[in-house]
Amino acid sequence: MKLFSEPCGMNDSAFITNIQHFSLHDGPGIRTTVFFKGCNLHCQWCHNPETISGKSQIGIDTRHCIGCGICESACSSHLHSINENQHVFMREKCQGCGKCAEACPAGALEMYGQKMPLDEIVKKCIRDKEIFPDFGGVTFSGGECLLQAEQVILLAGEMKKRGIHVCVDTALNVPWSVIEPLIPITDLFLVDVKAGTEETHKKYTNVSNRRIIDNLKRLTRISDCWVRIPVIHGINDTEKEVEAMKILLREMGEHLKKIQMLSYHTYGEAKYRCLELEMKAFEAPDLSDQERMLKVLLETGIPAEWS
Amino acid sequence: MAFVFDEKKFREESEMFYQTYPVDVSALEEELNERYRQNQSASALVQKKWTYEVISNKCEVKVFRYCPFYSEVVTGRERNSVAGAFPPIPGLGCWTLKSHYPVKEFDDWRAPYVANDLILAEMMVDHSHHYANVESVMKYGFQHIRDYAASQKINTQEEREFLEAVQAACDAAILLGERFSAEAEKMLQAENDLAVREQLERIRDTAKRVPRYPAETFYEALCSVWFTRELCTSMEGSGFAVMGHYDRLLYPFYENDIKEGRISQEEAQSLIDCMILITDARWSHTAETSGTNASLVIGGCDADGNVIFNEVTRLILNSFIKYETSSPKLEARISSSHPKEYKKMIAEIAALGRNALTILNDEVLIEAHHKIGKKREDCRLYLAGGCQEPVLSNECNNRAFMYLNLPQLLNGMLFPEELDFWTREQIILCRPDQEKTFEGFYESVIYNLSQFLFACAGQYNRFEKIWAEINPMPLFSATMDSCIEKKKDISRGGARYNSTSFSLIGIGTFIDSLYAVRKAVYEDGKLSMEQMRELLRTDFEGQEPLRLYLMNKIPKYGQDDPEVEAFAGKVFHDLAVHSSGMPNARGGYFEASLFAFFFYDMLKERTWATADGRHAGQRISRGCNPGESTENIDAATLMQSLRAIDFTDYPGCAVSYLEMPISKTNTETEVFVKILDAFVHCGGNALDFNVVDKEMLLQAKTDPDNHRNLIVRVCGYSAPFVSLREELQDEVIQRTMRNE
Structure with missing residues (x-):
């Protein structure tokens, strides 16, 4: 499978927005996170709006x-x-x-958005390996990093060669054939699941969750995964939605190791303003909603937590 | 019956007592004044002797019902005396100093530099960061020290006066011990509470023996080290920030007591808890203070290099995990050989946001002291305190008392007429702005800096000599056998090692400014030197795009730019070379040091604009950190930036400050463990954490009453956030936001 017309090698570039060192929220330990640009979901609450478009953009x-x-x-x-x-x-x-x-x-x-040569990305990704050995690693995130799967595969392969722990943060909204080659070189998939019902998923992200769920089912039978749910009050924390989420996650394979819930926040507000985009207003779940949701999802038997 | 610490009752009792401070001691002061009037020719050594006599005979002694330690002598000290004592603070301990204050030579010299924010120099010698060698008192007792002093052969009058004053100091300590014992006996007459009686009996039986004689049990050892430091603080008119290396000193007694069934682990914990809280109780955290500075050292190694991590270390760490104190602070010595359990406990304290913690890297600091000619065995016993000021156990350090503003000194080189720091010191300035190359520019800067520091060293050597004439410290000297053997007061160089440091401030701003000149003037030709000077002179007036260019478009130290990092490494090294090595007046040498307390914030106002795009009056950088306006500095990048620098050049300490926002959920302890490992690995020198989040600080600002327990670290300075003035609060808040 090829997402890009040109074959990709280490001399090539990836299209990214940022490389963040000392990231504590993108997988286990202290990580370096590469944010790829371009996404095929359009979640209305997105807190990284600059990673949605696959083109370079100027922020003011x-x-x-x-x-x-x-x-x-x-x-x-x-x-x-x-x-x-x-x-x-x-x-x-x-x-x-x-x-x-x-x-x-x-x-x-x-x-x-900048085209950064892969060898430069590798250099930045391996920088902290020596000072934080065996704790943390590198996370490929976005956007949807699997829209640049060729690059992710090459980069992940380079990390593996050096014994660096690799996380791939994805919504899995890509053909299975894109995911498959990553399995042997990825230690942990962080899979963003936005909503329990197809209706809600489609309404708020523009795409159905069917392919995502199919991929997740297959993946969780083979490879370690954490599911991450951005929780938006009144949208995906309703009783109906949470129940649907529970049923959905129950069907997953034994490699689903953790469910992380992330409360909605407005920290991305400045980026919307700089891109001259309107930021839709949503609400964060309150503590009682959080407790209720946690209780229900714990019924799946999978460790669940608010992050 | 074992000692059980009744925390609540102790807090009530101590709070009630310390609220009565300061106590009026003017009658006793007048008695001393009268004696001085009768004998105007008495030397300061004789004056000190009188002080000891008056304090030990006439000041009240306070025994607490709920605390087994005895040390409180009512000398008229203020409750929040920072232990810094220059200018003199209230109380009899400063009487001798007061009779010679002010010191005109010092005031005259510093005035023009202070007026230009070039230096911050409150003290003419360090009156804050000393370590009285409590270990020798614990081992030998004051009686033995007195006898040793009495046995010395005397050749001169000064030797006689010194040794007599040392004996008077020992006599005072012994007498006070007896008076504590008697006071406990007196209280026992009316005491009915059985547990309290038990404590009073313990004090009655112990105080008359310890620290007169060597300590034999864990309790006695703790009494001895505690009493000695407190006594120095009360009687010497100086500051003894460093309490001691308690786990190293106390463990053999603990081990022995356990073996003999004399103590349980619980009781030892209670004693340590009480010791921590009585140190804290001396401070009223609601008032605006100039900072607490009592410091307890743990970890590290012994003289042979064996790693220290024992049950006493655990007891101390347990206390720090249990209690939120800002005094004492914990100075944790670490190395790659320390077990993970130790680092985990330290990490837990860090992650809890208990900001009374400094990390010291043994691998760098021991080497730093050894490299300048000190015996390795001595270097291994280094301590630190106040903020992070290192001191060997047989050393008298003038470590943190003169702070030099590097960016302003650079301004003086570019504008020698407006900022003339040169004529008075008879320095012929080498004009860097007339150089054709950056290499020439840089060499001129370093040359001028070196000349200035050399001149300052000469001036301060004058002041060090005056020190011995206005406030010698025979009690402090008594704790060092070398003073008795040399028959020399500590102020005359009696200690084995005698160091002095000028603390360099603003190295981040200094590096960025030099690099900006290199890029903008010499390499890119964006500006001529004249244009650059004009920008600085006018504070970039009408030239905002150029200012922003300098600030945002030229790489900065700390941003992981290889060229800047290499340049920074060179600057660090050159500054260390030129701020050290000069002889001081006590037979020792100047040593390089780089830290700032919160003085970086006090020296900013009259500091002219700098070439890194910083406006006149804006903040300059802290410790060895990058500039305050440099963004995107995460913990990993900060650690990486240390690697280009050889921190063994800085025996006087070079501090990194790491803001760690408290995560709302799980700031894992493990993250802190890894930072500690990384810090040692990267060759850092000293590290302070500040763990807070923005929301909490903003809430604390608007609702101070409910945030009294929120301790923040402002560069080695632990303080309740609510006690800071608004400007400083805003500064802390802004820093926290930048790192989120």
Whole structure:
């Protein structure tokens, strides 16, 4: 299977937004997390909106803009202009070359998405192996990192060669043939399951959860997995939804080791603002909802926790 | 009957007692003044002798009903006396110093530099961070020390006065022990509570023997080390931040008591708990304090290099896990040889957000002291305290009393007319801004810095000499056999080792500023030197894009840029070389040190703009950390940045500060264990954690009453968050946010 027309080798690049060191929330231990750009789910509550689009994007933080106009001359398509201290940007015409962000001294413009050579990614990923031996590792996340499965396979293979623990953080909304080659080189899959019922899943993520569930069933029979559920009050924490989730997770294989629930938060607000996107308002579950949900999901017999 | 610690009753009792502080001792002071008027030619050594006599004979002694330790002599000290005593603080201990204060030579010299925020120099010598060698008192007792002093052959009047004062100090300690014993006996007449009677009988029977004679049991050893340090604090007019290496000192007594069935583990725990809480009880945390600084050392190794981690270490760590104190602080010496259990217990304290904790890397600090010519056996017995100031057990350190603002010194080189730090010191400045290459620029900077530090060393050597004439410390000297053998007070160089340090402040800002000059002026040609100077002179007025360029577009120390990291390594090394090695007035040498207490925040205001894009008046960097405006510094990157630096260049300590936001869910202890391992692996020197989250701090700011227990560390300074002034609170909050 090929998601990319060109064959991919170590000289190639991956399209990523960030590499985060000392990450404590993306799998066990102290991890280095690579955020791939591009996603085929569109969860309305997404807290990393800059990873959804598969193209480069410019973020504008107007709070930092000092109106110096350096971006005007940096952009060969003249998409930036400063009018009476108002920064105007013709986003729809932007090709994402990133020259404006490179020039902006104020840090008001940020380029989301860069093609980073795989060997450079490897270098960054192995940096902390020596100082945190046998504790943590590397997590490939996103976006949906499996949309760049060729790169993930190569990178994971490099990690395995060096004895580094590999997590793949995915929604599994890809053909099984994409997942299969990763199994021998991945220590733990972090699988995001957004909703228990197909109806809710489709309504809030734009896609059905059927393929996800099928993949998860197969995967949990072979490879260690944690299921991670972003919990949004009134959407996927209703009694009906939680019950459906419980039934669904009960059918999984013996390699499903943990259920992690993550409460909705608005920390991604600034990124929405910078991308000039509207952030839909949702609510976080309160403590009683959290307790109720935990109790129900513990009935699956699988360890479950709020993270 | 074994001692059972009644925490609640002890807290009530001690709180009630300490609320009466400070007690008026003006009548006794007047008595001393009168004696001095009668005998104007008396030397300070004689004055100290008088002080000991008055304190031991006439000051009240306080015995607590719920505490088996005895040490409280009512000398007029304030409750929150930080143990720093210059300028002199209330109480008889500072009487001698007070009679010679102020010291004009010192005030005259420092004034113009202080006015420009170039230095922070409250004290002319270190009056805070000493370690009285409590081990020798525990082993030999004051009687033996007195006899030893009496047996010395005397050649000069100063020797006579010194040895007589040492004997007077020992006599005072012995007499006070007897008075504690008598006081306990007196209280017993009216005491009906059986458990309390038991304690009072114990004090009655022990105080007259210990620390007069060597300690024989765990309880006696604890009494001895505790009493000695407290007595120094009461009587010497100086600060003794370092309590001692308790697990190393106390374990043999514990082991023996257990073997002989004299004590149970529970009772030993109760004694340690009580010792921790009586140290804490001396502080009123509701008031704004200038900081607590009593420090307890654990772990590390013995003189032969055998790792220390024993049952007493566990007892001490248990107490720190159980109680949220800000005094004493814990100075935990670690190495790669320490067992995981030890690191786990330390990690637990760190993860709990008990910010009264400093980590010291044995592998670096022992080597650092050895490298400059100290015996390895002595180096292995290093202690630390106050913030993180290291001191060997037979050393008198002037470690943390003069703080030099590196970025401002650099400004002085670029603007020698406006910021003339040179003429008065007769330094012919080498103008870095007239150099054609960055190498030339850098060499000039280091040359000027070296000249300035050399001049400062000369000045401070004058002040060190004055020290011996205004506040010698014969009691402190009595704890060091070398002082008695040399017949020299500690202030004259009686200790085996005598070190002095200037604490360099703002190295992160300094490195970033130099690197910005290198890139923007010499390599990229973005600015001419004249333009750069103009930017700094005008605080970037009307040139915001250029300021932001310097701040955001030029790589900074701590951001994992290989070129900057290599340059930083060079700067660290050069600064260490040029701030050390000069002889001091006590026969010792200057040693390199790099830490800041919270002074980095006090020196910012008049510090001109710097080439890293920092505005005039903004914060400068802390300890050996990256600049305060440098973003995206995570714990791993911070650890990695240590690797390019040889921290064995800094025996006077170089501190990394690591903010660890408390995770709402599971900040695993294991994460902290791994950070400790990584810190040792990366060759760090000293490490402070600050574990807090933003929400908690914001709540604490608006609702201080319900957050009195929230302790934060401001660079080695443990304090209740609510006691900080608003500006400092905001600073802590901002830092916490940056790392989330």
